[in-house]
Amino acid sequence: MxxxxxxxxxxxxxxxxxxxxxxxxxxxxxxxxxxxxxxxxxxxxxxxxxxxxxxxxxxxxxxxxxxxxxxxxxxxxxxxxxxxxxxxxxxxxxxxxRAAPAAPAPAPPSAEFSANRNATVVIVYSGDPKAKAIAKQMESALLKEGYQASSVYSDYTELSAGNRGQAGSVRYVYTDTGKISALKQLLAPETSGLTILPDDTRQQMSADAQILLF
Structure with missing residues (x-):
């Protein structure tokens, strides 16, 4: 070869x-x-x-x-x-x-969750870092239950000295007395260590309720 x-x-x-x-x-x-x-x-x-x-x-x-x-x-x-x-x-x-079947559809929201979607809650907090932390906890708890919730900072200069609460206090401001009890009960864990000030009931507001953290 x-x-x-x-x-x-x-x-x-x-x-x-x-x-x-x-x-x-x-x-x-x-x-x-x-x-x-x-x-x-x-x-x-x-x-x-x-x-x-x-x-x-x-x-x-x-x-x-x-x-x-x-x-x-x-x-x-x-x-x-x-x-x-x-x-x-x-x-x-x-x-x-043979692939695994699709995950089951999530359960429809409860009637209470759907009703809360119509309620707007604004949480106002002061410059105290503790107040801000509590405000964020409240916002998270409210969103999980369907509320239209948001939190915002304020120095409360628009309030008179007599309407400003001491540090570590909270005041509920609202228009509908029928809804505030459920709201207070939901946020009881967040307000347990705060001083609860008298409520402020108004005839008209841009939100259904405001929570003022001083």
Whole structure:
């Protein structure tokens, strides 16, 4: 066998050995589907066939050429690859059908939550960091129960000295006496350590209730 022939056939032999090693590794791993092993083999053949088509061997009184069978092999190989791809598509479609069902829809809001959506509460806090922290806690509690709640800072300069509470006190300002009891009960944990000042009832306000934290 000539050196030229050896140079042509050596990559084919080496590549075949590497492919065999890869196939054995895939087949021994239960986590990898045998479909991928088949695809690896088919892809390798598809890669090697053009080289076989150009390969010619003369020696020992024999002559071999890969040109004669190339067209038929390529056609057969292409059909086999298409069949494998269809198998993979079917497997993927089957897996998608077996996917976990969608999470159940959340429960509808309670009647009380829906009613609270119509109530607006503004929490006003002073410059005291403790007052601000309590205001944010109140706002969070009210939002969870459906109230349209917000918190805002004020220096209370618009209030007369007699209407300003001492630090650590709270005053409820509202228009609807029928709703304030539920509001006070909801915020009882936040106001437990504060001095409760007398309520301020008004005829008209921009919000349904204001909570003044001094």
């Amino acid at each position: 000539s050196a030229d022939s050896l140079l042509k056939i050596a990559p084919l032999i080496g590549g075949t050995l590497l492919i065999l090693v890869g196939l054995v590794a895939i087949l021994r791993n239960p986590g990898i589907s045998n479909v991928f092993a088949g695809l690896l083999a088919l892809g390798a053949l598809f890669f090697v066939i053009p080289e076989l088509a150009n390969f010619k061997f003369k020696g020992l009184g024999m002559e071999f050429s890969g040109e004669a069978a190339t067209t038929g092999q390529v056609t057969e190989l292409a059909a086999s690859i298409n069949a494998r791809l269809e198998d993979i598509k079917s497997a993927i479609a089957d897996l998608s059908k």
